[in-house]
Amino acid sequence: MTLVDHLGELRTRLVRSVLAVVIGAVVGFFLGDRIVEILRSPLPISNALVFTSIGDPFAIRLRIAIVTGIVLAMPVLLYQGWAFVSPGLTPAERRAARPWIPMALFFFLFGVAIAWVVLPFAAQFLLSFSSDQLQPLLTAREYFDFVSTLFLAFGLLMEFPIVLVGLSRVGVVTSGRLRSARRMVILGIAIFSTAATPGGDLVSPTVLGLSLYVLFEASIVLIRRSGR
Numbered sequence: 001m002t003l004v005d006h007l008g009e010l011r012t013r014l015v016r017s018v019l020a021v022v023i024g025a026v027v028g029f030f031l032g033d034r035i036v037e038i039l040r041s042p043l044p045i046s047n048a049l050v051f052t053s054i055g056d057p058f059a060i061r062l063r064i065a066i067v068t069g070i071v072l073a074m075p076v077l078l079y080q081g082w083a084f085v086s087p088g089l090t091p092a093e094r095r096a097a098r099p100w101i102p103m104a105l106f107f108f109l110f111g112v113a114i115a116w117v118v119l120p121f122a123a124q125f126l127l128s129f130s131s132d133q134l135q136p137l138l139t140a141r142e143y144f145d146f147v148s149t150l151f152l153a154f155g156l157l158m159e160f161p162i163v164l165v166g167l168s169r170v171g172v173v174t175s176g177r178l179r180s181a182r183r184m185v186i187l188g189i190a191i192f193s194t195a196a197t198p199g200g201d202l203v204s205p206t207v208l209g210l211s212l213y214v215l216f217e218a219s220i221v222l223i224r225r226s227g228r
Contacts, residue, residue, distance in 0.1 A: 009084060010084060013080040013081070013083060013084045014080075016076070016080055017073070017076065017077050017080045020069075020072075020073035020076035020077065020080075021066070021069040021070055021073045021077075022069065023069070023072075023073070024068060024069030024070070024071070024072030024073040025065040025066050025068065025069030026065070026069075027068065027069070027072060028064060028065035028066070028067070028068025028069055028072070029061060029062070029064075029065035031068070032061040032064055032065060035064055035068060036060070036061075036064065036144075039064075039144065039147050040143075042119050042120035042123045042124075043123055043127075043138070043143075049138050049139065049140040049143055050137065050138070050139055050140065051139060051140045051141060052139055052141075053141075056139075056140060056141050057140070059141065060140055060141055060144050063144060063145065063148055064144060064148065067148040067151065067152060070152070071108075071109075071112065071151075071155075074105055074108055074109075075105055078101050078104050078105055079101065082101050100162055103161075103162065104159060104162055107155075107158040107159050107161065107162065107215075108155040108156070108158065108159065109155070110158050110211070111154040111155035111156065111157055111158030111159075112151050112154060112155045114154050114158070114207060114208060114211050115150045115151045115153075115154035115155070116151075117207055118150075118154075118207055118208065119147065119150065154208075157212075158211070158212075158215065160212075160215065160219075161215045161216070161218060161219040161222075164178070164216075164219040164223065174223065178216075178219070178220050178223070179220060185216060186213065189209050189212045189213055189216070190205075190209055192212075
């Protein structure tokens with residue numbers, strides 16, 4: 001394919017990806033009330049969410065719809081990315097990479113699930129510092145911005161095993177090198193999990209840290225089985 005053909009192919013894949021997100025966002029917009037109810041559930045009933053601008057309710061619904069659209073469209077996004085890069089791979093490379101497309105979707109959804117587990121504990125811990133002198137007045141925009149960012153960040157973070165396997169394919173890392181760095185990786189995961197989780201409770205970093213460590217060990221096994 002010429003450069004113009006590649007650019008045309010890229011445009012086609014991007015248009016299809018955007019359409020998938022838009023369709024998912026429409027679904028998310030019409031289910032907005034139910035999604036708001038679910039996302040608000042980790043907060044105590046006494047902590048009502050308020051808005052300070054006339055456009056906040058619509059902006060919140062729109063943001064929730066976009067995030068929902070991205071989550072629902074993730075299978076299409078992964079397929080379009082694969083369809084764009086696969087023609088440039090050899091048959092052996094395509095056979096090796098093909099199973100990672102559904103795995104990427106699984107890892108993303110797994111990250112979103114971890115974020116959902118972490119959210120109630122983080123919210124409870126942060127709100128535990130309120131007192132008679134410090135009463136919470138939670139704005140809906142800030143809360144849902146926080147929740148949607150948390151979900152997307154955790155979903156993307158859980159893709160790191162695919163990055164490790166990809167780096168092993170090009171010879172940057174090996175299973176032996178990862179095993180020798182296990183202690184440093186555990187320390188790094190502990191520090192990162194503590195810094196990345198929104199609350200100061202023990203449950204949130206523990207859940208995130210254990211999830212990252214299990215995926216790290218699984219990556220070592222997969223890389224070793226591939227002969228690297």
